[in-house]
Amino acid sequence: MAETFTSATNGPDDDAPFRTRLSFDLDVDICVVGAGVAGLTVALEAARLGASVAVLEGRHVGWNASGNQLGTVMPGYSLPIGELIERVGLEDARELWSLSKQGADYVRAIATEEAMPGIALTEGALEVSNVDAGETLISRLQTLGEDFETEVEGWQVDRVRDQLKTGRYFHGIYFPKAFQIDGRKYVHGLAALAKQAGARIFEDTPVVSIDSSGIRKRIVTPLARLRASHIVLAGNIHLGAPLRRLSETLLPVWRYAAVTEPLGARLADALTFPGSVTDSDGIDHFRIVDGDRLMWASPETTWDARPRRFGPAIQRRISTIFPKLGKVAISDVFGGAVGLTVHGMPQIGQLR
Numbered sequence: 001m002a003e004t005f006t007s008a009t010n011g012p013d014d015d016a017p018f019r020t021r022l023s024f025d026l027d028v029d030i031c032v033v034g035a036g037v038a039g040l041t042v043a044l045e046a047a048r049l050g051a052s053v054a055v056l057e058g059r060h061v062g063w064n065a066s067g068n069q070l071g072t073v074m075p076g077y078s079l080p081i082g083e084l085i086e087r088v089g090l091e092d093a094r095e096l097w098s099l100s101k102q103g104a105d106y107v108r109a110i111a112t113e114e115a116m117p118g119i120a121l122t123e124g125a126l127e128v129s130n131v132d133a134g135e136t137l138i139s140r141l142q143t144l145g146e147d148f149e150t151e152v153e154g155w156q157v158d159r160v161r162d163q164l165k166t167g168r169y170f171h172g173i174y175f176p177k178a179f180q181i182d183g184r185k186y187v188h189g190l191a192a193l194a195k196q197a198g199a200r201i202f203e204d205t206p207v208v209s210i211d212s213s214g215i216r217k218r219i220v221t222p223l224a225r226l227r228a229s230h231i232v233l234a235g236n237i238h239l240g241a242p243l244r245r246l247s248e249t250l251l252p253v254w255r256y257a258a259v260t261e262p263l264g265a266r267l268a269d270a271l272t273f274p275g276s277v278t279d280s281d282g283i284d285h286f287r288i289v290d291g292d293r294l295m296w297a298s299p300e301t302t303w304d305a306r307p308r309r310f311g312p313a314i315q316r317r318i319s320t321i322f323p324k325l326g327k328v329a330i331s332d333v334f335g336g337a338v339g340l341t342v343h344g345m346p347q348i349g350q351l352r
Helices: 037-048 081-088 090-113 134-147 157-163 183-197 241-247 264-269 307-321
Strands: 026-033 053-056 122-128 153-155 172-180 200-202 209-211 217-220 225-233 251-260 276-279 285-289 293-297 330-340
Touching: 026 037, 026 217, 037 053, 037 183, 053 225, 081 090, 081 134, 090 172, 090 183, 122 157, 134 153, 134 172, 183 200, 209 241, 251 307, 293 307, 307 330
Parallel strands: 026 053, 026 225, 053 200, 122 276
Antiparallel strands: 122 172, 153 172, 209 217, 217 225, 251 293, 251 330, 276 285, 285 293
């Protein structure tokens, strides 16, 4: 599954019922380190299969939810599809792509069939080119549609500009099966489902050390010790000192996003596309939220800063792309960090 997050801030949700710190020794079948979307999905499915599960989160549920995808869920990876084929070959690339499609289907099923409140699902994603590159568009359409069995549509320049009223974009690839959700609601919905299935979630419980030798692994936290038959590490770059061997293989990058104040009727003068939009260079990523607001992500950076510092830059970028909007007011800025691997793919495997 491609990364999916988020419309959340990095602050705790006052309504989240997970305010428990591990303060007593505990034995479980599976210990999950990290209460983000990956860790909570593992916890939910393992608990539903009957395993005893404990989730240890150093801060709070969904704390480092990234601003990277603005809640967009669709097949794919950080690595462009052409580079994926070059790296592993066509057949393996098709299998990996199929897994990402299953991941997107899983998120949709959980969000809708479990009737998560406030999930605010919207449909469709559009990737637009910054240059007039029709031949490249045709090649990608053929690869996605024929080799990877993904439903896509090619949009000519006039159709793109009919929905995005700017001269900055040219051709587009439309993914009708992609969708967007409120990432904050989704991650807290996952936590609620995991608790309902029997998983125990402990916040403010950083892992101090891990001893993975032997049948029963040992985890030390500031106030207690935990033993488990299996440990699942789902903390990305924030695994830190206990798993430096893993966290040091990742390059931390930050992305910040902003939500505008309500724009009212003038928003329709700039764009009417209801899904998410990303450009081919990975600079712009935005979508409409709450009917008449824009949520807009900045480019990736290796600089960890206070999110508010990026508000003016995002504000200027919106005005550059959609000058009809004029200067927009920003109501919230948020962000998070993810770790990039050398090969551009998720690291999923067994350490020992």
